[in-house]
Amino acid sequence: MSGHQVSDQWRARYAGSLMNTFGPPKLVLERGAGARVWDTDGNEYLDLLGGIAVNALGHGHPALVEAVTRQLSTLGHVSNFFTTGPQVELAEKLLALVDPAGRGTPGKVFFTNSGTEANEAGFKLTRRTGRTHVVVAEGGFHGRTMGALALTSKEAYRAPFEPLPGEVTFVPYGDADALAAAVTDRTAAVLLEPVQGEAGVVVPPADYLATARRIATEHGALLWLDEVQTGMGRTGRWFAHHAAPGLAELGGPDLVTVAKGLGGGFPIGALVGLGDAADLLQPGNHGTTFGGNPVACAAALAVVATIESEGLLEHVTVLGRRLRDGLAADPRVSEVRGEGLLVGLDLVADGSAAVAEVAQARGFIVNNPTPRRIRLAPPLVLSAADVEEFLAAWPAILDEAIGSASGASGSVGE
Known part of the structure; x- marks a missing residue:
């Protein structure tokens, strides 16, 4: 049986057994090593998405496996009636990483299994x-x-499930005046991403x-x-907010949620509370079976x-820096953003x-969050x-997908 037939069989079994929450899978992946993965057809791909920022050490890193x-x-596994050395050590390590200047801000950690659960806890x-x-x-x-x-603004995600819990006000990202107008003495929290990821890596004013x-x-x-x-x-920093000018001097955040790359592919998330926020959750307020x-x-x-x-x-x-510079060199790219x-x-x-x-067909996995x-x-x-392999292939990918630089000003439908 050919690899293509194997892949088709897995897709058919997927369609017959899994809920259709993600649509048909783009690939049926079989194994990975470092920054590369292989599908059941034997095709090799450079994984430039990393499980959506999850596989920090790539695939099969010896330290993680060991x-x-x-x-x-x-x-x-132990229940939350007990603790273990790794749980305590990781909590202590996260608190130290969140406070790199050693300001000594007291803090506490609540462990979860995902970023969503960390935000639910928050x-x-x-x-x-x-x-x-x-x-x-x-x-x-x-x-x-x-x-x-309820805290996510995308209407397509929200509308089928409204009414959603909470009293939430959405303001334009990066607009300090709009933020100031929305926050009142009734506001419990201001929730922000230091850099918006799913929106397409949107960086706010410094x-x-x-x-x-x-x-x-x-x-x-x-x-x-x-x-x-x-x-x-x-x-390129333990946390993106460490690069924000003046934030640490004003006391830093009260809450930080983290997941994805924290476990390098193993499910884990965390809510970090700092200062007085560290003690707001008390026995009976929240819990988890697998967290931590x-x-x-x-x-x-x-x-x-x-x-x-x-x-x-x-x-x-x-x-x-090299990746961003190389991508920006093509005239069909109008802006490149991000850090690290x-x-x-x-x-x-x-x-x-x-x-x-086209990138996938040429052996590169990338993501298109907006048109x-x-x-x-x-x-x-x-x-x-x-990086050099991808940058060398980038112009030809754009040639095939959207045409030459001379014709790039025209709209290309999806």
Whole structure:
């Protein structure tokens, strides 16, 4: 039986057994190594999406495999009546990473299994302030469960499930005046992504997060930063908000949510509460069966240790700069944004779906979050040679998908 027939069989079985929440799968993947994956047809791809910013160490990294194997062979799960060494060690490590300047801000961690669950926990925590109003940015994405969905602005996601819980006001991202007008003395929290991921890697003005901190403080509200996609070295820093001028001097955030790259592919998320926010959730207020299990925590500890030992923060910074510069050199690209290995670009005309399709056919996995935008979030272990391979192929991908530079000003439908 040919590989193509094998792939078709898996697709047919998928359609017959899984709920149609994602549509037909683009590929049936079989294995991975580093920043590359192979499908059941035997085709090789450079994975420039990294499981949507999840596979921080790529596929099959020895440190992650060893940590998970060792822990699972020792102790795989305990209930939340108990704790384990990996859980405590990871909580301590996350608190240290969130506060790199060593300012000594007290903090506590609640572990979950995903970013959505971390944001659900954060949403519940905001209610412990005695307030119910939350201000969130348009274009933000915070998850699909009912609480997290209430905080997500995309109408197509929200409309089928309304009414949604909470009293939520959406304001234009990066607009400090609109934020100031929306936050009142009734506001429990301001929730923002330091860089908006699903929207196509949208970067706010440099002073935006510091301004948000001032506005929240003025009204006694919490500043909550969703670092699910941007955290754990993705932008060349442990957390993207560390690059925000003036934020640390004003006290930093009260809440930080993190997931995706934290476990390097093993499901784990976390809500980090800082200062007074660390003690808002008390016994009986929230819970989880699997959150903080020892295997997930061991995986996350291995990810953190590897980022540190392999110097991946500096690597990501340098490589990301080269990737952005190379992409921006083509005249059919109107803008390139991002930091580290979270990169978004705008095409001069619609056609991102065609670009993603052609890229896949040529062996590169990329994402098209909007009709004109491409998003890249590859493993942090991506090599310089990988980047050069993609940049060499990039002009031909655009040639096939949207035409030559001379004809790029015309609209290309999807």
